[in-house]
Amino acid sequence: MDNAIYVGVSRQMVLRREMDIIANNIANLDTTGFKVESLMHKTDPAAPAHTQGGPRPVKFVAGDMVARDFGQGALNKTGAPLDMAIEGEGFFQIQTPNGPRFTRDGRFTTDGTGRLVTQNGLAVLDDGGGEILIDPEKGQVAIGADGTMSQGDERVGKVGMYTFANQSALEKAGDNTFRNASNLQPQPATEAKLRQGHLETSNVKAVLEITRMVEVSRAYESTAKMIDSEAELSRRSVERLGRVQ
Structure with a gap:
């Protein structure tokens, strides 16, 4: 018993x-x-x-x-130029003191130096792993479906969107982010589309x-x-x- x-x-x-x-x-x-x-x-x-x-x-x-x-969560239109949502499989990559992290949270802004950052001030990385700089004096930012960012006729960067062959490689790392807990290398999310002025809701x-x-x-x-x-x-x-x- x-x-x-x-x-x-x-x-x-x-x-x-x-x-x-x-x-x-x-x-x-x-x-x-x-x-x-x-x-x-x-x-x-x-x-x-x-x-x-x-x-x-x-x-x-x-x-x-x-x-x-x-x-996929639903996409809500906000109209904010630096709000971004990924339609399809993929993640934004951000730089933290503990290394790169991945997120679907696209509530971005700029800091005092013009870097594209998260709400916590962490740098959003481009498709080459570098930081993205925006000059507010050059006008409104336009972002294409592939993540290309431009101000007027000038290209200022491309927001990186990454995916993994096996998403179980990702584990929670706090602050709505994930870390790569495997030896898998993130790959460009070529099938994903970026929606400017939108945010993805929780699923x-x-x-x-x-x-x-x-x-x-x-x-x-x-x-x-x-x-x-x-x-x-x-x-x-x-x-x-x-x-x-």
């Missing part, structure tokens, strides 16, 4: 982690370029609590990797996440009842054995 309780507890631990991920999805419903996540489950075979009787090994429940849906679907939250909550409650039932059965068994002796 102890084995059943331990399996139930392992299930509850995974459900709590899954609930945290769902709550984070809902919290980022309005985060530009955020990608919805879900927890994958697996069985974790282990030795039973008792050596006699019951299945061998006992299959506990464990959390596996966090899956991320990189599907979180609130109704689906709330439904998942309800399902997880019910599963947790059901597991708790099973654990209580097993514990009560164990208590009664001990009491009966005590009376027999």
Whole structure:
């Protein structure tokens, strides 16, 4: 009976982690370029609590990797000339103190030196890995679908858009960015199109996440009842054995 309780507890631990991920999805419903996540489950075979009787090994429940849906979010028109959204697969590359990072958050601006930067002041990189400089005295910036930036007749740079052969190479790095956690090299996202004056919304679907939250909550409650039932059965068994002796 102890084995059943331990399996139930392992299930509850995974459900709590899954609930945290769902709550984070809902919290980022309005985060530009955020990608919805879900927890994958697996069985974790282990030795039973008792050596006699019951299945061998006992299959506990464990959390596996966090899956991320990189599907396209809706594009909202803002009209701001330095707001950018990628239509299709691809990421902007930005330079951080900890190395390059990748993001779908295109809320860009310029700093005091004219560099194209993120809201946190990090440089947005061009297709060659360099910084992009904009001279405000040269007028409005026009950005083509391929990321080419121009002011009047002068080309001032090209916003880099990159993709990976396997997007599982990316892991979260904070501030709505990802880092390359593999040996894969980012490649130019030639099929992607840049939309000036737009921002990509989160691809979180609130109704689906709330439904998942309800399902997880019910599963947790059901597991708790099973654990209580097993514990009560164990208590009664001990009491009966005590009376027999």
